[in-house]
Amino acid sequence: MRSLSKTTTDADSLRGQIRDNSVRIIDVRRAEDYKKDHIPKSVNLPLAELLADDSPEKVLKIAQNLGIDDQTQVVVYDDTFGALASRVAWTLQYLGHSEVSLLDMTYSQWKGLGLETDNSETEISSKTHSIKLQPQIMSSAEYLEQVKEQKNVIVIDNRERLNFLEQHIPGAINIPYRTLASDDKILKPKEEMKRLLKNRNIPQDAEIITYCGSVGTLSGLAYYALKSADFPNVKLYVRSFKEWKGLNKPIVRQENANYWDLSAE
Numbered sequence: 001m002r003s004l005s006k007t008t009t010d011a012d013s014l015r016g017q018i019r020d021n022s023v024r025i026i027d028v029r030r031a032e033d034y035k036k037d038h039i040p041k042s043v044n045l046p047l048a049e050l051l052a053d054d055s056p057e058k059v060l061k062i063a064q065n066l067g068i069d070d071q072t073q074v075v076v077y078d079d080t081f082g083a084l085a086s087r088v089a090w091t092l093q094y095l096g097h098s099e100v101s102l103l104d105m106t107y108s109q110w111k112g113l114g115l116e117t118d119n120s121e122t123e124i125s126s127k128t129h130s131i132k133l134q135p136q137i138m139s140s141a142e143y144l145e146q147v148k149e150q151k152n153v154i155v156i157d158n159r160e161r162l163n164f165l166e167q168h169i170p171g172a173i174n175i176p177y178r179t180l181a182s183d184d185k186i187l188k189p190k191e192e193m194k195r196l197l198k199n200r201n202i203p204q205d206a207e208i209i210t211y212c213g214s215v216g217t218l219s220g221l222a223y224y225a226l227k228s229a230d231f232p233n234v235k236l237y238v239r240s241f242k243e244w245k246g247l248n249k250p251i252v253r254q255e256n257a258n259y260w261d262l263s264a265e
Contacts, residue, residue, distance in 0.1 A: 007228040008104035008187060009075045011115060014039075017073065018116075024068050026076045028084045029107065039077065039103075039110060040118040043067070047084045050091060051215055056131055059095050068097070069127035077103035077110070082186030083177065086220035090236055096132030102224055104185050137223075139209045139235040141247055144169070147207070154206045158218040159241070165254040169211065169244060175200060177218040180225045187221075193229040207233045214242035 009017075017023035018041055025042035027034050034044040043066050050062065068074060074092060078084040085102050092100045103110070111117060147153045148171055155172040157164050164174040179196065182188045188196065202208065208226055212218035216238040226234045237244075245251065 006101050007224050008185075009101045010104050011110060011113065014075055014103060015115070017075070023073045023075055024066060025103075026066065026074060026085075026088060027107070028076060028078045028088050033079070035119065035121075037111075037117040037119045039107070040116050041122050042077075043122050043124055045088060047078075047087060047217075050088055054091055056095055056133060059091055060129060060131055063092060063095065063097065063129050064126050065124070067124045067127050068092075069129050070097070072097075072099060072127070074100040075103050076100065077105075077107055079107040081106060081177075081181060081221070082224075083217040083221045085186075086224050087215065087217045090137070090216070090220045090223055090238075094134050094138055096130065096134060102186065104187065106186065109184060136233075137235055139211075139237040141237070141239065141244055141249060143235075144209055144211075144237055144244075145249060148209070150207075152203075152206050154202055154208050156202075156208060156210045156219075156222060157241075158210055158212045158222040163213070167241075167245075167251050167253045169241065170250050170252050172211075173200060173202075175222065177212070177221055180221060187225050187228050190228055190230070193225055197226070197229055197231070202231075204229075204231055205233075206231075207235070209235045209237050211237035211240040211244070214240050216240055 025039055027038045027042040027044050028047045030046050031044055076085040076089045082102055089100045089102055148155050155169055157168050157172040157174050158177045161174060161176055180187055208231060210219035210222040216236050219236055223234050223236045
């Protein structure tokens, strides 16, 4: 698979692609929100529909039904600071689709700029897509348990600070998802992101595994944040802490977590 071509797409670029009919835009909001209005020519894939069965075979059918073949440029957006869009984009990337990026703003920000919206349903012709799974971007619980204590492996918990303090995977460091955004974009600019990660002593040559609470949304956003900062070896523990606990894997618990300094990053 080619490396991910780019992490985010800006509004001007997307508007040009819309005019050229050279992009498939995926809106991952709920169907009722999509029907009210959406970015022109976008198609709707509510995240819940994907999560109901995110096996490669099911994702392949979804992609094909959305008119996506191997060469289709795909841009994904949400109205939830990029986390839901990230989970869908990562899933397509895991399937083997490299030409996928996140819109660099939420739908509310798009509307706030006075950019075009539409409320008509986009006509779709199904396409054929291949499966070329990318196991190097996915971590299972078993894999994480095997490698988490290795010197060059860093595990990042992207939940809120209090959730992290209450309980987390041993050895994980906390980078709350809210620290990844800028005021008007879902991710900080590249150089700011690099400084954030450098300040947390995360070397660029490390193998990094991100996780969050349950379905890999907050940590999906962190996956793309790391990619935006040119970190080459990033994995998403897609089933995240909910599965880890359910498997009775080791957990660190912080007594009286609510008394700790929650402002610390």
